[in-house]
Amino acid sequence: MQIDEKNVNFLKKVEELSGEKITLCEQCGICTTSCPMVDEMDFTPAGIMRAVQIGDETIIESKAIWVCASCFSCTVRCPRGIDLSKVTEALRQLTLRKNVDHIDLKEVKKEKLPAIAVVSALRKFTG
Ligand code: SF4
Ligand code: SF4
Helix, strand or coil: CCCCHHHHHHHHHHHHHHCCCHHHCCCCCHHHHHCCCHHHCCCCHHHHHHHHHCCCHHHHHCCHHHHCCCCCHHHHHCCCCCCHHHHHHHHHHHHHCCCCCCCCHHHHHHCCCCHHHHHHHHHHHCC
C-alpha cells in the first residue's frame, strides 16, 4: 500500500484523539494474545494498530473496534506502554462524533437488559 498524505493525516488524527504514540507499536502481538475478545473480532488488536500505523481509514468500519471491551489486558502487557483501549475509543469516536449511532436504541430498549447495560450502551455506542 502506497502511504500518502491522507494516510498520514489519519494516523495523526488517531494519535491526537487517543493521546497514544501509535508509531511506537512494534507489532509484537502481545495485545492479541492477551485479548479476551479476540475470537469475536474481525481484526486482531495488533492488526488494528497496524492499520492505524499505515493510515488505513477502513479500520473504522471494522467490528473489532466496537467489540473491544476496554478491559486493559493488552494495556498492562504492552512492552511499548501503549494503551490500546484508548486507540479503539478514538476510532469509535471518529464515527460517534458525526452523530452516528452504532446501535439502534429502540432495539436496546426492547431487550430486557439491566439498567447498567443500557447506560453502557448509551455511552459507548451512541453519538
Ligand atoms: S502489545 Fe503493544 S507493541 Fe505489541 S503489538 Fe500490541 S500495541 Fe503493539
Ligand atoms: S482493551 Fe480491548 S483490545 Fe485490549 S485486551 Fe481488552 S478487549 Fe482486547
